[in-house]
Amino acid sequence: MQNPTKYYGKELEYLEKVLKSETWTATEGSWNNVLEREFAKKFNAKYAVAFNSGTSTLHAALEAVGVRAGDEVISPALSVIMNTTSTIHANAIPVYADVDPETFNIDPEDVRRKITPRTKAIQTVSLYGLSPDMDPIMEIAREHDIAVIEDNAQCFLGTYKGRPVGTLGDIASYSFENSKHMSCGEGGIIITDDEEYAMMCRKVGGHGFQNLRAEEGRVKLNKDGFQNPEYKRVNELGWNYRLSEFSAAISLAQLESLEKKVDYRVKTSNMFLDAIKSTGCDYLVPQKVPEGYEHTYWSVGVVYEGLESIGVTWRDFRKEYVRQGGDGIYGACSVAYLEPLVSERKFVRRLPQIYENVRYEKGLCPVSEELQSKLMQFKNNYRSLELAEQKAAALERTILHFKGVK
Numbered sequence: 001m002q003n004p005t006k007y008y009g010k011e012l013e014y015l016e017k018v019l020k021s022e023t024w025t026a027t028e029g030s031w032n033n034v035l036e037r038e039f040a041k042k043f044n045a046k047y048a049v050a051f052n053s054g055t056s057t058l059h060a061a062l063e064a065v066g067v068r069a070g071d072e073v074i075s076p077a078l079s080v081i082m083n084t085t086s087t088i089h090a091n092a093i094p095v096y097a098d099v100d101p102e103t104f105n106i107d108p109e110d111v112r113r114k115i116t117p118r119t120k121a122i123q124t125v126s127l128y129g130l131s132p133d134m135d136p137i138m139e140i141a142r143e144h145d146i147a148v149i150e151d152n153a154q155c156f157l158g159t160y161k162g163r164p165v166g167t168l169g170d171i172a173s174y175s176f177e178n179s180k181h182m183s184c185g186e187g188g189i190i191i192t193d194d195e196e197y198a199m200m201c202r203k204v205g206g207h208g209f210q211n212l213r214a215e216e217g218r219v220k221l222n223k224d225g226f227q228n229p230e231y232k233r234v235n236e237l238g239w240n241y242r243l244s245e246f247s248a249a250i251s252l253a254q255l256e257s258l259e260k261k262v263d264y265r266v267k268t269s270n271m272f273l274d275a276i277k278s279t280g281c282d283y284l285v286p287q288k289v290p291e292g293y294e295h296t297y298w299s300v301g302v303v304y305e306g307l308e309s310i311g312v313t314w315r316d317f318r319k320e321y322v323r324q325g326g327d328g329i330y331g332a333c334s335v336a337y338l339e340p341l342v343s344e345r346k347f348v349r350r351l352p353q354i355y356e357n358v359r360y361e362k363g364l365c366p367v368s369e370e371l372q373s374k375l376m377q378f379k380n381n382y383r384s385l386e387l388a389e390q391k392a393a394a395l396e397r398t399i400l401h402f403k404g405v406k
Helices: 011-021 031-042 056-064 082-089 108-114 134-144 195-205 245-256 258-278 306-310 314-323 346-350 366-374 385-401
Strands: 047-051 072-076 093-097 119-125 147-151 171-175 188-192 284-286 300-304 375-378
Touching: 011 245, 031 047, 031 188, 031 245, 047 056, 047 195, 056 082, 056 147, 056 171, 056 188, 056 195, 072 082, 082 093, 082 119, 093 108, 108 134, 119 134, 134 147, 188 195, 245 258, 258 284, 258 300, 258 385, 300 366, 306 314, 314 385, 366 375
Parallel strands: 072 093, 072 119, 119 147, 147 171
Antiparallel strands: 047 188, 171 188, 284 300, 300 375
C-alpha cells in the first residue's frame, strides 16, 4: 500500500490552478478561504483561520484570548519549546506543569497547583497524537476564568471520551509542518467557536487590518475602499503570519484525504506495538491510551526501562535496532525549561522589567524530567506498508536479540 501521508490527491492539480490564477496571496485569493471553510466543517468548528506555521497559531491564540505583558501561561514541561516561545512573544511568563507518567500528557492536578491570580491561559498539548484529560482542565479553567488553548499539532481527528479533539477548549491550534498528519511543508490553522477570538487571531496574523473578519481574510475585495487615500487600514497590532495561496492549495488537497493519512499512521503504529506485545517485552512501555480516547499516532511513544530490566542503555538499544535494519529511534525533546534559552535566562533581555525575577531550576517537574530521559519515538510515516513492516520486524529482532540478557 502506498503511503498517503505525503501527496496522494490533488496537490499538483491545485498548485497549477494557483499558479495560473496569478493571485498568490491570502489578501486576494480564494484558496485560504476554501481551506478554512472546509477545515472548520471537518473539525466541527464555526471558524478557522489559516497561518504560516503551527507556532504563529499559538502566538496568535494567546494574543486573541487577551494574554498581556506579565500574565502567566501554563503549559506542559514535556513539550516542544514552541509553547514557551509563543508565550514569551506574547510578553507573558511561562509556567510549567508536570505530566502524567503513563499518558505523558499534562497533569490536571499540577495545573491546579500552578494557578495564580496572574494565570491567563493554559496550553494543553496532545503529545504524540493523544489528547490530555481535558474535562478536569476545563473545570479548573472555568473556575478561574482562564482560557484553554489546545495545541493539537500532533493530533488530527483524535477523540476524547467520544468528542472530537479540538472542540474541547476555547481555541485549538494545528500544524501543517512536514512531519504532521497533513502538511504543506510549513503552515498551520486555528479553530474556534468564538467569533471574537477568530477575528483577533486573523488580525494578529494579518498586520492588524481593521476590515478583517472572523470568517474573511481577504482585505482587498473592496478596492474602492482599500485604494482610497483616506482609508485607515490598521486598528490592532499584528504580524504577517498569512499562509500563501500555494500552501493553502496543498493543505486543501491534504485535508481531502486526511482520514486516509490518519488511518495509515494508526495501522503502521500498530505494527510496532504488536512487535512489543508479541515478544512479551516488558521494558518498552507504550503510551497509555485511556478508555474512550482515540489516539492518532503522530509517532509511537514508549518508555524505555531496559537499563533496569536487562542492563542495556537507551543508546545501545538504539544502536542494535539500527544494526537490525531499523532507521533510528527519536528521543523526546528536552524538558522545555532545561533548554538553554530558558535555563540560561536568555529570554530575560526581551523585557527585563517582567522577567528579571523569573527562574527555572532542574527538579521543577520531576516526572517530565525522568520520562524525557527514557522516552523513545518510533517513526510511522513510511512510504509504504511494506517498509513499515520491515522496520517493525527490525524492532522485533532487536527485542529478541536482548531476550534473556541481564
